[in-house]
Amino acid sequence: MKIVVLDGFALNPGDLSWKDLEKLGECQIYERTRPEEIHSRIENAEAVITNKAILDEKLIDRLPKLKYIGVTATGYNVVDVQAAVRKGIVVTNIPAYSTDSVAQLVFSHILNVANRVEMHANSVKSGDWATNPDFAFWRSPQMELSGKTLGIVGFGRIGRKVAQIGLAFGMKVIFHNRSKVADNVAETRQTNLEEVFAESDVVSINCPLTAENSEFVNEQLLRKMKPTAILVNTGRGGLINEADLANSLNSGIIAAACLDVLSAEPPKPENPMLSAQNCFITPHIAWATIEARQRLMNITVENLHCFISGKLQNVVK
Structure with a gap:
């Protein structure tokens, strides 16, 4: 599975590890992605991990290979969930990490x-x-x-x-x-x-x-x-x-x-x-203790692993 992380720096500025996510497939991790870069970075992706990078209907419709979107946050308003659902794309979030x-x-x-x-x-x-x-x-x-x-x-x-x-x-x-x-x-x-x-x-x-x-x-x-x-x-x-x-x-x-x-x-x-x-x-730090970010990382991996295994969790609709 081709996995792309669009904006991983906030979650992991270097004090955590991506190794468990990397075990799940071919993983490309970007620290940040500008809006105009999103499509080119994920056009061949099967799974996309995003925190604040926006995936709207227009973009989702141009991603024929995409099967899964994992939002590394509790709020998921960065994704047009209905557009994803219409295309059979599973969207998950992290409901209780922080x-x-x-x-x-x-x-x-x-x-x-x-x-x-x-x-x-x-x-x-x-x-x-x-x-x-x-x-x-x-x-x-x-x-x-x-x-x-x-x-x-x-x-x-x-x-x-x-x-x-x-x-x-x-x-x-x-x-x-x-x-x-x-x-x-x-x-x-x-x-x-x-x-x-x-x-x-x-x-x-x-x-x-x-x-x-x-x-x-x-x-x-x-x-x-x-x-x-x-x-x-x-x-x-x-x-x-x-x-x-x-x-x-x-x-x-x-x-x-x-x-x-x-x-x-x-x-x-x-x-x-x-x-x-x-x-x-304060600059949006309530969620950002190292303990909370580690839980966030763990659940991000669990959500994708469950999707691959056919046992979905934390799905939003």
Whole structure:
């Protein structure tokens, strides 16, 4: 089987191994692939592995040998799945490799805003403590999470893990999910989206991006939040109207935003989030702990091996 990896660098910048994938066939691995290079690189491929390289209907229709597309991510919006299905091409994803990693970054962001550890550490290094007349000082208000309300949008594996961590901090947890959740995490409560935004001190967005919820976080919803509230997004950048969020931050409608995803990645210099007040952005790293990437690599290989063996797993339709 001829296998092509279109954009392997993000998954494996050199600290993991491709050897198990290479055992499955003739394997060509590209670190990155520009849109105009995709067709020529995969026109003879039977299996394609992609993370962010887009395989749309027009491209898929020009790939007569293609039998399998493996998306090395949970979200699979980079592939026109219906076009693939019409041609009998199997599409798989990786549904549960980064739950702990993403939830960990959610709270890394929350704790950063609550305590501003790096800012205070840098202040000490610059000599501010040594020259301070008092035994303690702080450059920003310190916030205790215990007793605060954590609102979660999307109550899948990641949302549930975020809830568990919030409860461990003594937070009250409410959540919104598009369908009724029968097996709630203990001490959590399902409610509507408006209440999650209005009642929460911290809102964590952990849902996938769909055509129905694109930019659902807009001015109207942001105005329901407390002026002291923090918004965290580790889902997809397209869930937020970035102009509305920037305006809300700059005008003090909410206190802070913590983003690991943006509408376009990498962002253009004019993206309003880059200059918004109290906006803390990380470069889409929630999934990228070495442990999570190793799981991702393992499941990528398992998915393709199962396809070759005729025992499909993690198929999306």
